[in-house]
Amino acid sequence: EAQVTQNPRYLITVTGKKLTVTCSQNMNHEYMSWYRQDPGLGLRQIYYSMNVEVTDKGDVPEGYKVSRKEKRNFPLILESPSPNQTSLYFCASSTQGGEQFFGPGTRLTVL
Amino acid sequence: GEDVEQSLFLSVREGDSSVINCTYTDSSSTYLYWYKQEPGAGLQLLTYIFSNMDMKQDQRLTVLLNKKDKHLSLRIADTQTGDSAIYFCAESINAGNMLTFGGGTRLMVKP
Numbered sequence: 001e002a003q004v005t006q007n008p009r010y011l012i013t014v015t016g017k018k019l020t021v022t023c024s025q026n027m028n029h030e031y032m033s034w035y036r037q038d039p040g041l042g043l044r045q046i047y048y049s050m051n052v053e054v055t056d057k058g059d060v061p062e063g064y065k066v067s068r069k070e071k072r073n074f075p076l077i078l079e080s081p082s083p084n085q086t087s088l089y090f091c092a093s094s095t096q097g098g099e100q101f102f103g104p105g106t107r108l109t110v111l
Numbered sequence: 112g113e114d115v116e117q118s119l120f121l122s123v124r125e126g127d128s129s130v131i132n133c134t135y136t137d138s139s140s141t142y143l144y145w146y147k148q149e150p151g152a153g154l155q156l157l158t159y160i161f162s163n164m165d166m167k168q169d170q171r172l173t174v175l176l177n178k179k180d181k182h183l184s185l186r187i188a189d190t191q192t193g194d195s196a197i198y199f200c201a202e203s204i205n206a207g208n209m210l211t212f213g214g215g216t217r218l219m220v221k222p
Contacts, residue, residue: 031208035212042214042215
């Protein structure tokens with residue numbers, strides 16, 4: 001089944017404790033991205049990647065890192081999480097210019 | 112900069128038509144999208160329209176685009192309780208990859 005998976009789905013952590021949210025797609029898509037969703041603000045793009053080893057900042061990259069060592073994986077790294085990073089995070093993938101497929105979301109709470 | 116705006120809530124009765132509106136500011140937008148997000152799920156692409164089109168119909172969904180006023184609407188005919196969700200409009204300049212989302216409209220369908 002073609003899909004985008006994210007892990008974990010739910011995470012509660014404390015300020016400053018490094019964490020990684022994984023994202024994997026099995027559709028051989030070149031393009032992958034991370035969004036955060038906050039009430040009334042819709043989805044805002046954090047980082048995106050056009051292909052392996054090619055990443056760039058989206059609209060709200062501060063406090064986040066990403067890597068794209070393999071085509072299928074695009075992990076989101078929070079080196080020192082803060083409470084303002086409490087949010088719902090979505091990973092998405094697509095072919096160049098194609099429909100974006102979204103993962104199921106990761107709800108992160110930073111205490 | 113780019114800005115996409117939607118009203119926050121819409122409530123309709125089952126069987127009525129729903130109209131969800133969206134305005135955008137980037138006149139170079141070439142693709143405009145409607146996504147649906149059901150509770151606890153990711154985003155699902157409902158439909159999209161190219162900027163050189165005025166209208167697109169797909170079963171119960173009708174998308175109207177007024178490019179002069181930068182106004183996009185989604186009409187759902189014969190609204191059902193299963194249509195209750197958050198609806199996001201989004202725009203992109205390039206096909207699909209760099210999306211700017213509105214804040215989302217929560218549609219509530221009353222039996």
